[in-house]
Amino acid sequence: MTDTLPTRTAAFEARIKQRYRSEQRFKALGLTAVLFSVAVLLFLLGTMLLNGAGGFQRAELRVPIDFTQGSVSVDAATLAQPDALQRLQAQGLPELVQFSAATELGEPGAEELSAEAWREVGSAIIADPGLLQRKATFDLPASSNLAAALAGEGKPELHGLAQTLSSEGKLAERFDPGFLTRSDATDPQAVGIWGALKGSMLTMLVTLLLAFPIGVLAALYLEEYAPKNRWTDLIEVSINNLAAVPSIIFGLLGLAVFLWLFPNMRSAPLIGGMTLALMTMPVIVISGRNAIKAVPPSIRDGALAIGASPVQVVFHHVLPLALPGMLTGTIIGMARALGETAPLLMIGMRAFVATPPDSLTAPATVLPVQIFLWSDEIDRGFVERTSAAIIVLLVFLLVMNGLAIYLRNRFEKTW
Amino acid sequence: MSSSLLLLLMLGLGLAGWLTARARAWGFRRRGHTRLAALPSYHGWYAALSIVLPVIAFIALWSAIAPGLIDRAVLAHPAAANLPQFDFQRNALLAQAYSVARGATATVSLPEAATLVEPYREALARYNLIGILATIAIGLAGGAFAFLRLKPDFAARTRVERIVMLILLLASLVAILTTLGILVSLVFETVRFFGMVSPIDFLFGTHWSPDPMSDPAAVDGSRYGAVPLFWGTIFIGAIIAMIVAIPLGLMSAIYLTQYAHPSWRRTLKPALEILAGVPTVVYGYFAALSIAPLIRDAAQALGVANASSESALAAGLVMGVMIIPFVSSMADDSIAAVPQAMRDGSLAMGATKSETIRRVLLPAALPGIVAGVMLAVSRAIGETMIVVMAASTAANLTANPLEAMTTVTVQIVAMLTGEGSFDHPATLSAFALGFVLFMVTLALNFIALRVVKRFREAYD
Numbered sequence: 001m002t003d004t005l006p007t008r009t010a011a012f013e014a015r016i017k018q019r020y021r022s023e024q025r026f027k028a029l030g031l032t033a034v035l036f037s038v039a040v041l042l043f044l045l046g047t048m049l050l051n052g053a054g055g056f057q058r059a060e061l062r063v064p065i066d067f068t069q070g071s072v073s074v075d076a077a078t079l080a081q082p083d084a085l086q087r088l089q090a091q092g093l094p095e096l097v098q099f100s101a102a103t104e105l106g107e108p109g110a111e112e113l114s115a116e117a118w119r120e121v122g123s124a125i126i127a128d129p130g131l132l133q134r135k136a137t138f139d140l141p142a143s144s145n146l147a148a149a150l151a152g153e154g155k156p157e158l159h160g161l162a163q164t165l166s167s168e169g170k171l172a173e174r175f176d177p178g179f180l181t182r183s184d185a186t187d188p189q190a191v192g193i194w195g196a197l198k199g200s201m202l203t204m205l206v207t208l209l210l211a212f213p214i215g216v217l218a219a220l221y222l223e224e225y226a227p228k229n230r231w232t233d234l235i236e237v238s239i240n241n242l243a244a245v246p247s248i249i250f251g252l253l254g255l256a257v258f259l260w261l262f263p264n265m266r267s268a269p270l271i272g273g274m275t276l277a278l279m280t281m282p283v284i285v286i287s288g289r290n291a292i293k294a295v296p297p298s299i300r301d302g303a304l305a306i307g308a309s310p311v312q313v314v315f316h317h318v319l320p321l322a323l324p325g326m327l328t329g330t331i332i333g334m335a336r337a338l339g340e341t342a343p344l345l346m347i348g349m350r351a352f353v354a355t356p357p358d359s360l361t362a363p364a365t366v367l368p369v370q371i372f373l374w375s376d377e378i379d380r381g382f383v384e385r386t387s388a389a390i391i392v393l394l395v396f397l398l399v400m401n402g403l404a405i406y407l408r409n410r411f412e413k414t415w
Numbered sequence: 416m417s418s419s420l421l422l423l424l425m426l427g428l429g430l431a432g433w434l435t436a437r438a439r440a441w442g443f444r445r446r447g448h449t450r451l452a453a454l455p456s457y458h459g460w461y462a463a464l465s466i467v468l469p470v471i472a473f474i475a476l477w478s479a480i481a482p483g484l485i486d487r488a489v490l491a492h493p494a495a496a497n498l499p500q501f502d503f504q505r506n507a508l509l510a511q512a513y514s515v516a517r518g519a520t521a522t523v524s525l526p527e528a529a530t531l532v533e534p535y536r537e538a539l540a541r542y543n544l545i546g547i548l549a550t551i552a553i554g555l556a557g558g559a560f561a562f563l564r565l566k567p568d569f570a571a572r573t574r575v576e577r578i579v580m581l582i583l584l585l586a587s588l589v590a591i592l593t594t595l596g597i598l599v600s601l602v603f604e605t606v607r608f609f610g611m612v613s614p615i616d617f618l619f620g621t622h623w624s625p626d627p628m629s630d631p632a633a634v635d636g637s638r639y640g641a642v643p644l645f646w647g648t649i650f651i652g653a654i655i656a657m658i659v660a661i662p663l664g665l666m667s668a669i670y671l672t673q674y675a676h677p678s679w680r681r682t683l684k685p686a687l688e689i690l691a692g693v694p695t696v697v698y699g700y701f702a703a704l705s706i707a708p709l710i711r712d713a714a715q716a717l718g719v720a721n722a723s724s725e726s727a728l729a730a731g732l733v734m735g736v737m738i739i740p741f742v743s744s745m746a747d748d749s750i751a752a753v754p755q756a757m758r759d760g761s762l763a764m765g766a767t768k769s770e771t772i773r774r775v776l777l778p779a780a781l782p783g784i785v786a787g788v789m790l791a792v793s794r795a796i797g798e799t800m801i802v803v804m805a806a807s808t809a810a811n812l813t814a815n816p817l818e819a820m821t822t823v824t825v826q827i828v829a830m831l832t833g834e835g836s837f838d839h840p841a842t843l844s845a846f847a848l849g850f851v852l853f854m855v856t857l858a859l860n861f862i863a864l865r866v867v868k869r870f871r872e873a874y875d
Contacts (some may be wrong), residue, residue, distance in 0.1 A: 001699050019770070023769045024772075026773075027670070027674050030666045030667070030669050031715070033662070033663045034666075034683050037686075037690060037736070037740075038506060041686060041689060041693075043692050044697075047705050048701075158555075162801065214586045217583050217586035217587070218583070218586040218587035218589065218590065235587050235590055235591055241857060242593055244793065245597070246798070248799045249797070249849055249852065252600065252601065252846060253598075253843070256601075256846070264482070264513075278589075280620050309576060311580070338694075339694025339848070341696040341800050342800055344823070346832075368800075369696075371700065372696050372699075375704075387700075390700065393694060394693070397692055397693075413822060
């Protein structure tokens with residue numbers, strides 16, 4: 001009976017082989033899908049890093065200036081005034097800078113000095129009035145045309161000049177710390193992200209101050225006290241829906257409601273923060289409820305058993321235990337708000353803002369909007385600057401997400 | 416406005432109320448009442464809340480009405496008599512004088528505004544003083560009210576807890592208010608829009624070219640046909656993006672949950688999550704900077720003559736990549752929800768792993784996956800920045816992915832960031848588009864949640 005019915009016929013073997021091959025193919029397909037996604041991510045990050053590395057640099061001309069020769073003589077008291085730069089301009093600082101550049105670089109080279117270069121000299125004088133008594137060497141921004149020529153692009157007639165100056169060591173790409181401390185400008189050589197970064201921080205501050213307390217309190221109410229009736233159902237449904245509403249709709253809401261209430265606060269961090277808070281609040285409520293759910297009932301029962309009131313149970317026992325989980329959700333929600341652009345475009349935060357905002361109601365822009373505005377510029381220099389700003393934004397997001405992961409691991413408890 | 420000053424004042428008054436009330440409660444205890452009805456700190460909280468809550472209400476009201484009062488005071492001033500009647504100019508002058516008066520800017524650039532600075536300073540000083548005095552008065556009144564009620568047998572805790580519950584309830588009502596605010600503002604402006612352009616023209620017209628500069632009185636309804644926008648939105652968000660996202664997301668989820676070694680899974684999953692955390696403006700820039708030229712060059716190499724650099728394909732592909740982690744995590748969840756017994760049964764019958772996945776796991780998880788895909792579609796059609804940066808503003812009714820196309824969200828941004836006035840149908844059309852978008856995403860989410868709910872019940 002043993003050998004009469006051969007089960008492993010040739011056809012059977014072939015079918016098995018075929019099935020194993022298809023198994024292998026399927027597995028390879030899955031791996032390809034994952035690797036493709038990772039590859040796109042790497043390509044994206046790589047493009048930004050390659051472009052952005054140049055964005056932290058700028059083409060600078062080395063110009064020695066002998067202040068003792070010029071007619072610029074301003075005392076220290078004047079320099080302490082807020083309009084010191086205008087005074088220096090009236091004293092002929094731009095001309096002195098231009099003259100020094102012409103002596104050092106020759107007329108054609110001096111013409112390619114950025115028109116705003118004297119401002120940097122002026123700021124240096126304001127920071128150190130003693131400069132006016134001596135000779136000093138400055139690294140001043142070149143015009144964007146010369147910067148493009150140095151990179152081998154742009155106007156061909158400038159290529160020769162750029163090469164001569166650079167071989168003499170008078171023109172070079174140098175790391176530009178000012179990129180992190182200046183604000184928006186029309187010239188890619190003169191822009192910085194500090195204004196946008198400050199606007200982002202102020203906006204995030206408003207968002208956090210509004211969304212966190214409201215979100216946590218709403219989560220506590222819904223999870224701990226809410227009776228099960230039509231009203232609380234309505235609240236639940238609207239929170240879940242709000243979490244999935246496209247962000248641009250929140251921009252329309254901000255435009256129609258907040259700007260109608262406060263018409264002269266266009267592009268203020270306050271309005272932006274309020275709009276983003278409405279968007280972030282549902283995220284915080286949903287994650288907060290999960291954190292509260294994870295607190296075991298025995299803790300509540302124990303507290304109730306020794307005579308605590310329901311409010312005491314929640315605020316003394318449940319909330320402290322659920323807070324780390326809530327914080328994780330809050331950080332993730334804030335990270336999303338930090339990268340959000342569309343709703344802020346709606347409420348007018350796409351204005352050109354050249355000074356960092358100094359209050360919650362001053363016109364401001366935020367980092368993602370700044371990236372969007374720069375991406376519209378045609379100048380080649382802005383491509384690098386945009387990528388550099390993107391790197392800064394991504395670093396912030398990575399830090400926030402990293403913090404959320406750390407908090408999750410640090411406070412993760414199994415009861 | 417000095418709202419921050421008022422808030423500081425409020426905190427100070429609240430703290431003072433808390434301290435005095437608590438001290439008074441301790442005083443009761445020292446005078447022989449050993450059993451108070453509530454702990455002394457609850458007496459403190461009662462007083463603090465009685466001070467802070469009315470003051471907050473006042474500050475909110477005051478910061479809403481004070482600017483109007485100040486403006487009216489300035490307009491009543493003789494220096495304002497010869498202001499231009501034209502609203503836009505007058506408001507610019509007022510705004511400038513105001514910002515100088517409160518010290519936000521140093522000097523005026525419009526000379527007419529200079530005469531208004533002094534009246535503004537006076538009005539500001541007067542109304543600031545009124546605000547501060549009223550805050551103090553209200554705070555003291557609240558404090559006195561609370562203080563008079565403090566007695567040894569006063570159940571302060573019950574009162575405080577009742578207030579706390581009220582605050583909790585109010586916090587959760589914010590969600591309803593927001594939903595209501597969205598609905599009201601969208602419906603209100605949409606109705607205004609439909610007063611000028613017929614809904615039939617808007618929903619079924621095939622020609623979209625609103626002119627924000629045209630005369631608002633004579634609207635040409637045939638320029639407001641939104642069908643090309645709806646088509647562009649569906650083509651980019653629901654077709655191209657999903658062709659990328661569904662297979663890649665699904666296969667990633669299958670590989671990571673069924674095949675990958677745990678250590679691989681630990682590194683690959685966060686990598687996918689990073690993809691979900693990248694801001695959309697970065698994707699948009701990536702699409703416009705790297706992908707769109709790539710596609711154009713490829714199309715030209717293949718012999719397509721008029722390949723545009725703003726193609727629906729570039730926006731759709733990048734959007735699909737953005738959605739991959741979303742689809743994969745939804746698929747991950749629903750595959751994990753399939754009972755282990757079904758898998759084991761299939762494997763015990765001799766099926767290979769991939770046969771089990773294709774014939775058992777996927778069909779069982781299908782409702783969850785479908786719901787996930789619907790949520791992904793709703794997210795894709797609401798996505799703004801990628802299409803704003805990579806698609807164009809030219810409305811185009813075509814099925815060729817290499818051509819420029821525009822979407823609902825692009826047009827909302829374009830209509831509201833232009834120069835048009837708020838009474839113009841071109842501006843208002845953004846709200847009508849927003850309303851359509853809101854309703855569609857709402858419907859998709861609603862259906863998806865229903866599907867998930869029903870599916871969950873099947874195996875519980």
